[in-house]
Structure formats: structure tokens, C-alpha cells
Amino acid sequence: MDSIIVKKEKSVAYLTLNRPQVFNSMHTAMRKELILALDDCQTDPSVRAVCITGEGRAFCAGQDLTEAGDPDKPIPFKEVLNDEYNPIILKIRALEKPVVAAVNGVAAGAGANIALVCDIVVAIESASFVQAFSKIGLVPDCSGTWILPRLVGFGRASALMFLGEKLIAKDAEAMGMIYKCIPDASFKNEVTNLCESLAQMPTKGFALTKKALNASFFDGLAAQLAVEAECQSLAGQTEDYTEGVKAFIEKRRPIFKGQ
Ligand code: T3D
Secondary structure, eight states: OOSEEEEEETTEEEEEEOOGGGTTOBOHHHHHHHHHHHHHHHHOTTOOEEEEEESTTEEEOSBOGGGSOOTTSOOOHHHHIIIIIHHHHHHHHHOSSOEEEEEOSEEETHHHHHHHTSSEEEEETTOEEEOGGGGGTOOOOTTHHHHHHHHHOHHHHHHHHHHOOEEEHHHHHHTTSSSEEEOGGGHHHHHHHHHHHHHTSOHHHHHHHHHHHHHHTTOOHHHHHHHHHHHHHHHTTSHHHHHHHHHHHTTSOOOOOOO
């Protein structure tokens, strides 16, 4: 892999978007590599948490616009989205392990929405988010029209998408777009601590929590209660549940194995 650096440490897979000279904007090879890396995180039992971040000053500036400049070579938008971008979004939501977006700099266009669809989004204080699509006459994609209104409400999502303004990380945190904004000096340490903590927690319970959260976007109350009952019945059969209750009774920290 050239465009993505994969590092696995302490049960965490760090996927670093690695085209810093173009603000980690995405070309076909990078999208394909990210899909392969996400598949590997799903199947590798040693991985219990995933972190997506960027190399250099940016998280990801979305589509590499140098690929779009030739009017004689029109982009097959539908194919590119269906075959290369959308699988990234669907795989992040389906991954049975927590996915953290560690937004280390500007996140624009598809880059912003790939971050926002992750389970936990943290950003360095100097980062920013831009729904850049309107600046070039495109429509927000990579689940932006799905996730952003759910995170910040319809009105704010519409304004951010129409105006394409840069939103600083602190404002993104204040409006509930991201979980946390972290001072630049402690960003790397806090991200590592967060990911390593997640990797020591009950992985199967997380997978079921994620399944229920995904379903909540579509279900009514009764159907969602049934999903919760189903997921709880599976979580209650895990070794981690037995260990969690035992550790509580014995007044000690649980040792979860993700089983
Ligand atoms: O297939 C399809 O096309 C459909 C899919 C679409 C999905 C999309 O993501 S569409 C949206 C595409 N992205 C954008 O429109 C964002 C374009 N970039 C910007 O608006 C700004 O660069 C940023 C807001 C991201 C950052 O601004 P700033 O002032 O901090 O940095 P800069 O100077 O503009 O950029 C720094 C370098 O990165 C610069 O290169 P240079 O001059 O130092 O050699 C710039 O050209 C390069 N860069 C930034 N974004 C892209 C890029 N190069 C290629 N593609 C980019 N998207």
C-alpha cells in the first residue's frame, strides 16, 4: 500500500491517509487501499479498534481535484461513488469494531464526511471541517446528506452544505458535529489513549451496540426495542459479559478479551 500507512499496535489498527502533498486528497488507488485496509481490520482478530487519520497538515481534502481537470475525460461520477467511495462508508458503519476518526487537520468534501460517519470523531483544535462541494458545483456525498442532519440538525446541515464555510473544530464540537476537540499539544497522546482504551473494552458488545445504532436510523420505537432485545441477548452470552459482572462483584477492573 502506498497511499495508506497501516500500523497495528496494542490491538489498534491506525490507518493513515498518506498523500500529504495534496492534503491527503483521494485518488482511485487510495480509495481502493482504504477499502482493503478496512476489510483487513474486520477480519484480523488481533484488531479491536480502528483509527483513521491523516499524514501531515490535513486529514483529507476529499476528491483529488487534479483528476477532475480534463474536460475531455469526464468523470463517471455514479461509478466512482458506487464502486469506490460508498463501500468505504458502508464498511466503516458495518465494521464490528469501533472506528475513531482522528481529524488531525482540515477535512473537506468527501474527507469531512468519511470522518463524520465514524463512530467517534475527535479533532485537533487547529482542524476544520468544510462541506466544500458547493464551491465546485457538486452535491455532498459520502453520506453527508445522511449523517450531517442527524448530527447537527437539518437547518445547520443545510447552511453548512450551501455555504461551504470552514467550520473550526471548536465550533464543530459545540454544535455536536464531533465528539471532542483536543488541544494540539496533547492530540497524539489523547488519540492513542482513546484508541487503546477502546481496544481493551468488550469488542463483541461494541459490535452489537453499533448494529443497534445503525438500525436506529431507520426503525420506529417498537422495532428498535426488538433490536435492542436481540442484541442484548447476544451480548449476554459473551465471555466479556461474564467477566464484567464477575469483576464488579469482586471489586476489580475487568479484563475483557473481546470474546
Ligand atoms: O469523483 C468525484 O469527483 C466525485 C467525488 C467527489 C467528492 C469530493 O470530495 S468533491 C470535493 C473535493 N474537495 C474540495 O473541493 C476541497 C478543495 N480544497 C480546498 O478547498 C482547500 O484546499 C482546503 C479547504 C482543503 C484547505 O485550504 P488551505 O488554504 O488550508 O490549503 P490549500 O493551500 O488550498 O491546499 C494545500 C495544498 O493541497 C495545495 O497544493 P500546493 O499549492 O501546496 O501545491 C492544494 O492544491 C492541495 N489540495 C487541497 N485540496 C486538494 C488539493 N489537491 C488536489 N485535490 C484537492 N481536493
